[in-house]
Amino acid sequence: MEHALGVDLGTSNTVAILRWPDGRTRPLLFDGQPVMPSGVLLDDPGRLHVGRDAQRLAQADPARYEPNPKRRIDEPAVLLGDREVHTVDLLASLLAAVAHAAVEAVGHLPPAALTYPAAWGARRRELLATAVTRAGWPAVGPDGRGTKLVPEPVAAARYFSGVLRRPVPVGSALAVFDFGGGTLDVAVVRNEGTQFSVIGTGGVAELGGLDLDAALVDHLGRVIAAADPAAWQRLLHPSGAMQLRDRRSFWDDVRGAKEMLSRAAVAPVAVPGVEQHIHLTREELERLAGPLLRRGVYATAAVIRECGLRPDQLAGLFLVGGSSRVPLVARMLHSELGIAPTVLEQPELPVAEGALAELVA
Numbered sequence: 001m002e003h004a005l006g007v008d009l010g011t012s013n014t015v016a017i018l019r020w021p022d023g024r025t026r027p028l029l030f031d032g033q034p035v036m037p038s039g040v041l042l043d044d045p046g047r048l049h050v051g052r053d054a055q056r057l058a059q060a061d062p063a064r065y066e067p068n069p070k071r072r073i074d075e076p077a078v079l080l081g082d083r084e085v086h087t088v089d090l091l092a093s094l095l096a097a098v099a100h101a102a103v104e105a106v107g108h109l110p111p112a113a114l115t116y117p118a119a120w121g122a123r124r125r126e127l128l129a130t131a132v133t134r135a136g137w138p139a140v141g142p143d144g145r146g147t148k149l150v151p152e153p154v155a156a157a158r159y160f161s162g163v164l165r166r167p168v169p170v171g172s173a174l175a176v177f178d179f180g181g182g183t184l185d186v187a188v189v190r191n192e193g194t195q196f197s198v199i200g201t202g203g204v205a206e207l208g209g210l211d212l213d214a215a216l217v218d219h220l221g222r223v224i225a226a227a228d229p230a231a232w233q234r235l236l237h238p239s240g241a242m243q244l245r246d247r248r249s250f251w252d253d254v255r256g257a258k259e260m261l262s263r264a265a266v267a268p269v270a271v272p273g274v275e276q277h278i279h280l281t282r283e284e285l286e287r288l289a290g291p292l293l294r295r296g297v298y299a300t301a302a303v304i305r306e307c308g309l310r311p312d313q314l315a316g317l318f319l320v321g322g323s324s325r326v327p328l329v330a331r332m333l334h335s336e337l338g339i340a341p342t343v344l345e346q347p348e349l350p351v352a353e354g355a356l357a358e359l360v361a
Helices: 051-058 087-106 122-134 152-163 209-227 229-236 241-260 282-306 327-337 350-358
Strands: 004-009 013-019 025-027 040-042 048-050 077-080 083-086 112-116 148-151 173-179 184-191 196-204 266-269 278-281 316-320
Touching: 004 087, 004 152, 004 350, 013 087, 013 350, 025 350, 040 051, 040 077, 040 083, 040 087, 048 051, 048 087, 077 087, 083 087, 087 122, 112 122, 112 152, 112 350, 122 148, 148 152, 148 350, 152 173, 152 184, 152 196, 152 316, 152 350, 173 196, 173 282, 173 327, 184 282, 196 282, 209 229, 209 241, 209 278, 209 282, 229 241, 241 266, 241 278, 278 282, 282 327, 316 327, 316 350
Parallel strands: 004 112, 112 148, 173 316
Antiparallel strands: 004 013, 013 025, 040 048, 077 083, 173 184, 184 196, 266 278
């Protein structure tokens, strides 16, 4: 075996897993972290910055920052500051950063498998393949040579069966609930013996962790407006760079509080321009998220049903994507479908590692 790289280019975060020749795997680190924010910023000279560097630079000039370029895949270009940047170049800049980190780690760019949503059509896959080439990676080849494109639920199934060693017998199927920052993708994959194939897809395109954040911001906005209407108006309708920074800081703090509530019952939220923190409780999160997540549960049941299966006929229900760590997600799915989902402590990582199994030695 040789070095190999599995990459999950996500809406909010990008993850890459490096496999060593002895079979060991470990996350590729970006600024010392296993997850790289997928944001991209265009500076004054026209250079693109990604990840945490882009986030830091956005504090000074937020209008030049696109936090979720994958969500803009159907737009030919994105306005950053006073310039339009091709969306494919935003994606290529993220892939170039992954390549740079891989070269630093092992001295060269290893063979790579890059995941994509199973519901993406040919045009979106072609844009991703173009981004691969512009990033300096080997081109995606029709015969499997070069960079390999792998459907995300297939990669998740590879992790479920190969790394977790959960049985998915030949002919049986696994449901994958991929709840990321921008979308909820649901798929059913079948073990065909030599490979996993996608037999059904669905989900809710406009439902992701960002939408949970928006519901929390709207709720907290009513609390802030009652106590300090001027402070809320500054956050709701910012004018100038300072107020734009305050708005982004507030959204980031709400997102951090949401993540904390997966481990705690109460989380503080700092409000720019207001001396005292406000608090968000897990009860509030679940009350606000419940109606949104119910759509995801119904969509999951619909995909399974359209595949001609009952939930109890599945080999498992695997939850991946950072937003699936919200405890209410697994509880609602278990209650509705009657099967206990499998969710890991770091649900961002399995798709990237599972993609490695699709690389032929």
